[in-house]
Amino acid sequence: MTREHRIGTFTLAAWTALVVLFLLLPLFVIVAFSFNDSDFPSFPMRGLTLKWYWRFLESEELLTALWNSALVAFATMILATTFGTLAAIGLARSGARTQKFMRPLLSTPMMTPRLVVGIALLNMFNLLSMQLSLLTVIVGHTVVAVPYVILVVTARLVGLDPRIEEAATDLGATRTRVIIDILLPLLRPAVLGSALIAFTLSFDEVVVTFFTTGTENTLPTTIWAMLRYGITPEINAVSTLTMIATVVLALGAEAMIRSGGVHRR
Amino acid sequence: MRIGRNSIVPILTPATAWFGLFFALPIAAMVVVSFWMVENYKLVPTFTLTNYAKLAQPLYLSIIARTFAIATIVTILAALIGYPVAYYLAQRLKRLRIFVLTLIVLPLWTSYLVRSFAWMLVLGTSGALNWFLQGIGVTDEPVRWFLYSEFAVIVALVHIYLPFFILPVFAVLDKLDHRLLEASTDLGAGPWTTFWTITLPLSRPGISTGCLLVFIPAAGSYVSPELLGGPSVLMIGSVIAQQFGLVFEFAFGSALALTLMMGILIVALGLLRIGMVQGLK
Incomplete structure (x- = not known):
């Protein structure tokens, strides 16, 4: 280690500490x-x-808003995790050409500003004269959440030994059986982790909710409406509680996603 | 092994159908509506270019220019601030790495609404920053331009999206082949030469992904500029939202949203091009 190297490391460490402070x-x-x-x-x-x-x-x-948020987040979690996990398995096992086309396609909602996702849905619901409600909110949140589930589950799928599936097939398991008995148990940490991601994503979302909800409010849209009239101290309390809730879920998700890596054969 | 073709289709269907019905179709509907017009608060199917012609008005041109300028500044700042952090985590830090990464990712789990709101408390005239500056005697009067300004919007957007830059760059730097760096040193290159000729060019894919992940949401941001920008810092997101919320100008709003998407697409393609690394594998 040269002296120059050590000064460099120290400067970088100090800078990183400052950035972490800025973030927190x-x-x-x-x-x-x-x-x-x-x-x-x-x-x-x-x-x-x-x-x-x-x-x-x-x-x-x-x-009421808290209850609505929980309801929407729960429904989004179930839908997004189901669709996303199935899609991730389907993508990983389909041909190179299908993958090259479908992967970027299914991730476009992630690359689109939430505002555009929200107003595009609002515009369509309006054209179809559909009643806006928490159901339409769930529809929008699921669009946003599915790509994240695909991402997380795919990361785990890539690390799986393909021979396990081959062995199962050789021993006579049907394709459905392979997915249910072999893949899903192996993928469990990633699936549960991505479910928590989908839940928090929905629980925190404000823009998509704002444009796709009818008369009901979720916690974020209520905070949003309150902020329009100025800062009241309740907002700090509510924000603190939602932060604690989501951070606990986040740490759980991270622990879960990481836990699957080493053991389990 | 391949699970046969006919079994692929059913399990890909739910996600694809949902995507088609509730993402692709709405975007397509927006394209169509952007050529319609609105009369008496109702959409009238026709073909007109007036919505796009309206975009050429100086007012809207300046809003579009401001939006992309702010998003560009935010992206550059995030890159300059975030790169050394990613480099430090990947190349120098061993034991505390997971811990520091967790601290950096942690804010991502709190809502961007809450994070924008936090800056109202920090930057306001009686906020944390002014209190601190007055406390240490840098200024006697609270600084007013901290909040409700472009400054506030830029600070908040950098804060909200910075982790999105750090993570992909970290991922690339973490996988960097150490033998390349050693070879460079053995051949007599100093640390700076090694950095500029080996490390930085090889981190290009991470940098371009990171820039993309910051630029897109920054350009399309709505909550932060609404809360922190004040009336003078209008970004395109707020104008789009107004068309759909307040004034029922769905046709013009759709044209605005598509313009935003096209702008983002052009920048994204440019960034992806930069991210391609030839040779050296």
């Missing part, structure tokens, strides 16, 4: 203000309080 500090500000005993979120902070959390628990509007 704003989120801590929200958490801090959620306990701040003041109607207006301004520094310096006043005393500690839990009243904004109580406000949230007493608010009919916010609790």
Whole structure:
């Protein structure tokens, strides 16, 4: 190690630390203000309080929104995980030409701004005179989530030993049996991980929801509407709670996706 | 082994059908509607180019230009800020690597709405940054242009999409063949020469993917500019949303959205071209 090398490493480490602070500090500000005993979120902070959390628990509007969010996220999770997992298996086992065409095609929703996904659906529902509701929200969220599921499950499929399937087929298993008895158990960590990703993706989504919902609101669209009238401290409490919920799910998803790597034969 | 062709079709069907019905079809409908017109808040099927002609008005041209300028600045900043981080994680950090990566990915799991909102608390006149600057005596009065400005929008967008740049670059640098770097050093190249001639060119695929993943959502962003930009920093996303929300101009809104998509597509194809690395494999 030369001296120059060590100075370089130190500079890079310091820079990385700064970037991590930049990424995390704003989120801590929200958490801090959620306990701040003041109607207006301004520094310096006043005393500690839990009243904004109580406000949230007493608010009919916010609790309904929370219920709607959970409902939509759950439905999106089931649909997106099913479609995405099947598609990932189908893609991995189809010919090179099908793959070359289908893979980029099925990932385009990921490469499209959420706003465009939302208004394109709104436009179509409008042309068909369809009633907007939580169902149409679920439709939109599933479009957004499926490519992520395909991505995660594909990553796991690539690492699987093809001989396991060959052995099963040689021993007389039908194609359906191979998928149900061999592939799905092997893919379980990735499938569960991607399910959690789909859930959080839906739970956090605001733009697609905003344009595809009827009269019902989810938690993000309620926060969005509240922010239009200015910052109220309840928003900090609600944001903190959703952050905690999604981060717990995220760590679970990561642990799950990683856990499948080593053992399991 | 291949599972036979006829069994592929059924399991690919649900995703493909959903994609066709609720993504491809709506986009196609938007293309059609962008040539229609709106009378008395109702869409009238016809063929007109007026929606696209309207785009040529200076007002809309300036909004489109601002949108792509902001997205470009955000992408460049994310690249400059994120590359050293990805390099450090992939090449220098061993033990804490997973931990630091988790910290970088963690904000991705919180909603972009919450992250935009966080910057309102940080950048406002009584926000964290002004409080800090006044505390250490850099300024006596709160700085007003922090919030409701292009500055605020750019800072928030960099914050929201930076991990999307770091991850693909990290993935490429992590797989970099160390023998190439050693060979370069053995042949007498200094660390900078090695970096400029070996490491940087080989990280091009990661850089181009990263830029793509930042540029696309930044150009199409709606929530951040609405919350942090104030009335003077209008980006195309807000104008599109207005056409569909407030003024029922679905035809013009569709034309705007397609213009955004075309712009993004051109930039994306350019970036993908840059990302192709010839030779050296």
